[in-house]
Amino acid sequence: MSMVRNMADNVEKLPNLAPRVIVVVSIICLALLLGQMIRDRAEQKELIGFEMIALFYQQLDFSQDINNAIMALSMNESDVAVDAAQSLLRTSMSQLRWTQDSLLILSKERIDENGADLVKDVTFSQEIDQIILYANEVLAEAEGNKVPVPPPYSTQYFHKETLYYISQLTSQLHAENRQKKSTDWWITIITGVLVFIVGLGFYRQGKKLVHRQFNELKNLKSELELESKRTKEHEQQIILESERSQAQKMKISAILNSTVDAIITITADGTVDSFNKAAEKMFGYSADTMIGENIRELMPEPYSSEHDSYLEHYHKTGEKKVIGRIREVLGLRRDGSEFPLNLSVSKVEGSKPMLFTGIVRDITKRKKAEAELEKALIELTQKQTELEEEERIARHVFENITASNNENIPEVSLWCEPMGTFSGDMMLSAVLPSGGIRIILCDFTGHGLPAALGAVPVSTIHSAMAKKGLPLEVLMNELNNKLNELLPTGIFCCIAGIDLDVTRTHAQIWNAGLPEVLVVSQAGDITQRIVSNHLPLGVIAYKDDELSCCDIQLNEGDFIYALSDGLTEAENDAGEMFGQQRLELLLMNKTNEDGRLVEIKNRVEIFVGKAMPTDDISLIEIKTLSTTDDIILQ
Known part of the structure; x- marks a missing residue:
């Protein structure tokens, strides 16, 4: 029933199309009227153009008659011929004057479209006035029995100008005709488009109305069909709700049980x-x-x-x-x-x-696992305590051994920064019987206890051979043989040995696996670089031809620097290494007898910051500022 009432309301609310129809029809009529006005005006201009062309041709004929009459008068054949020529001259002059006046009137009517037409016609009118004036003079001379003088104008020029005007006017008429046809087409197209739009609008509006009524009838039918089903659906709904409730309970029960x-x-x-x-x-x-x-x-x-x-x-x-x-x-x-x-x-x-x-x-299993983890933590803590105690003992032994085999030499400064409990790097120093000094820097593989394995033999052999004053290459060969016997595979020792003679002007340097040993002047010039040219100790036995040191000469005030790779590979929080370039920039600073070691140490510590160390750091600085007299005095 509600659908029927809606249909009745929609019929009463049909749109009023009368205002739209009036507006559209008015626009079409206005377009047609405007088109007709344009068409009438174009036709009027076309007629004027044709009249002007006819008048131009008449002027040509009349001017030709005037010329013929003047020629007849100039021949003066007989009185009858003269009278006929005078009569023709008067008639032609009158007709030429009439065509001139008619052209001026028609030219004024065309001035709205082209202002230049009037100027041309005025100029042309002056030429006709000249022809008429000359004809009057000829007439007067003929009546006075005088021979006419030649005309002051060119007849051929007048004919060309007249034909030119006719051609121009013809071209304008053709152009206006094309414009007229174009205008007619546009008016036809616009009118057709308006009619099409109006027809399309009425078609669409009617289609909407038909579809609306059809849909309403269709919906009414559907509603009536649905009404017949609602009772059955209502009856089934109670059954479905009960089944759904039961299914929901079963679903929840299944979830809970799973x-x-x-x-x-x-x-x-x-x-x-x-x-x-x-x-x-x-x-x-x-x-x-x-x-x-x-x-x-x-x-x-x-x-x-x-x-x-x-x-x-x-x-x-x-x-x-x-x-x-x-x-x-x-x-x-x-x-x-x-x-x-x-x-x-x-x-x-x-x-x-x-x-x-x-x-x-x-949480029985979790509690059991927690108890096992707690037990394992206690055991690990005990193991850690035992390892720390072992490392403390090893450190004590390591420090005692190195201290007992080191002599205090004023020219030598050392900076050692261990990664763990104690450093895997070791520095040994001794004064040779000749008065020279021997400095050894060792960097063992690993840290802590593995590094301590080789400390005892290296320190003992170094001390014994230094007392005997044996050459540096003999010491290195003996250390290599001993470490080959003692150290397990994978453990070796990178080493740099430096022997300075008593005058501090000559040095022998052995570099096996460590970064370059650098000789730097007091002014900051890196004068010599001694690169590693031997395998580390404990890797393989040396051949006889490999047992040679690098001999260098030193100048007064030179510094010798030996370092472990832990210095150049020290990293900050960003993972950036300190690097060889930063080290050499610091070495290039001018210095005095105090040296550069303290400044390098401070710069490295600032660069690393709070980052965890990744290797032991060692740096040895040897000064050669003492003169030969000072050494002899000592």
Whole structure:
């Protein structure tokens, strides 16, 4: 019925098309009227043009008659011929004057379209006046029996000008005719477009109305069909709702029973309302057994006796001590055993009667794993303590050995920054029997205890050979053979040895695996670079032809620098290395007898900042500022 009423209302609300029709028809009429006005005006101009062309041709004829009459008068054949010529001359002059006046009138009518026409016609009129004036003079001379003088104008020029005007006017007429046709076409096109638009508008409006009525009838039919089904659907809805509710319960039950965690629902007084499969497996009770029982059955003391008081307190105050929190408590199985569990309790919003849901997770395995981890942590702590004690003892031995085999030499300065408990780098120094000095820098593979393995033999052999004053290459060969016997595979020693003679002007340098040994003047010039040309100690036995040192000459005030690769490879927090370039820039600074070691140490520490060290850092600075007299005096 509502659909029928809507159709009646829509019929009353049909759009009023009269104003639109009036406007469109008015526009079309206006366009047609405007087109007709343009067409009439163009036709009028065309007629004027044709009249002017005819007048121009008449002027040509009349001017020719005047010329013929003048020629006849000039011949003076007889009185009859003279009279005839005079009569022709007067008639032609009168006709020429009439054509001239007619052309001026027509020219004024065309001035609106082209202002230049009037100027041309005025000029042409002056030429005709000249012809008429000359004809009058000829007439007067003929009546006075005088021979006519030649005309002051060119007849041929007048004919060309007249034909030129005719050609120009003809071209204008053709152009105006084309414009007229173009205008006619545009008027036709515009009118057709307007008619098409109006027709299309009426068609679309009518189509909409027809479709609307058709759709309303179709909808009415559909509504009537739907009305017949609503009763059946209403009857089926109750059945579907009950089935859906049952399916929802089954779905929830399936979800609850498929979860790993135990899910238990209780009422406001603590009675179990639901008990899923995981809860059955966890506590050892079946759902049929627990539903209707109090949840206290699953709690050991003191939780069992305190549970009812928790519920009563919540109902009275609304304060949540358990709800919304995850607690670690103990559960009680059917066999009486207790086990640790995580309990999360939440209130079921909107449920009547009030329900609470508890999610229970057995954490027995986690607790066992935590206990095992704690035990392992204790054992690791004990092991760490033992290792630290072993390293402390090794460090004590390492420092005592190196200290006992080192002599205090004023010209030598050392900076050593260990990565761990103690450094894997070692510096040995000794005064030779000749008065010269020997400086050794060792960088063992690894850190801590592995590095200490080679410290004892290297220190002992170095001390013994220094006392005997044996050459540097003999010392290196002996150390290499000894470390080959003692060190395991993969452990070796990079070493730099420096012997300075008593005059401090000559040095022998052995470099095996360490960065370049640099000789720097007091002014900051790097004068010599001694690169590594030997394999590290403990790798392979040296051949006889490999046992040679690098001999260099020194100038007064030169400094010798030996370093481990830990200095140039020191990294900051961004992972950027200090690098050889930064080191050499610092070495190029001019210095005095104090040297550059302290400045280099400070710059490296600032660059590294709080970054964790990645290797031991060692730097030796040897000064050669003493003169020969000072050494002899010492």
